[in-house]
Amino acid sequence: MKHIAVALVSALSVMACAVARADGPADDAAVRNHVTCYPFGIDKIGRGDRDGGLAIWKECFASNFEFSAFIGRGEPTNCPGPSCPFPKDMTSIDMRAAFAKRAFDGGGFVKTSHHLTNVTVSFPGADRAIVNAYVQAWHWKADNTVVVAPGTWDVELTRTDGKWLITKEKLAVAGAAVITPPAPVPATAR
Known part of the structure; x- marks a missing residue:
């Protein structure tokens, strides 16, 4: 009788684990495809199209989204919350867009190109996924100087009503490199 009880408990444990698992390759692909909304949205903001970036991000992030962003100096920005520098009546998605725009404007950037790698x-x-990735962020100034900022990008997603949405983001920039445009070639050297 004891063996039957152990077998039953083992079988139920295996079934419970199976229920808790995502749908393998289909969910893996869905999550990988979904997180591309981050670079597409931030690059619209980086080109000055805040509304276009927000439209993408409103399909990307959950309404209760939380983020922590460290851009290589000072303390991380954590929003929403008591230390968040943005008005409390802003949505967290609006806060994230305002954070990006403030960083881009402060750096004098006119366009950006963000890339997720090693995802x-x-x-x-x-109904929960965790994504860990490297991010490579290219930022152009008007004179074609480029600032490249590599870092890590870690997010949590939750599936609600069949749709994956990012609920938490942690961005940590590890450093930056400046690429200056080449000097023009003198006419006599051509």
Whole structure:
């Protein structure tokens, strides 16, 4: 009788684990495709199209989205919350867009190009995913000087009503490199 009880508990444990798992390759692909909304949205903001970037991000981030962003100096910006520098009546997605715009304007950037690399996805539950990636962010100034900022980008997603949305973001810039445009070639050297 004891063996039957152990077998039953083991079988139920295996079934419970199976229920908690995401749908393998289909969910992995869905999450990987979904997180591309981050670079597409931030690059619209980086080109001065705040409304276009926000439209993408409103399909990207959950309404209760939280973020922590460290851009290589000072303390991380954590929003929403008591230390968040943005008005409390802003949505967290608006806060994230305002953070990006403030950083871009402060750096004198006129366009950006963000890239996610080495993306890993794990599923701690059927409707929860964790993504860890490197981000490479290219920022152009009007004189074609480029500031490249590599870092890490870690997010959590939740599936609600069949749709994956980012609920938490942690961005940490590791440093920056400046690429200056080449000097013009003198006419006599051509």
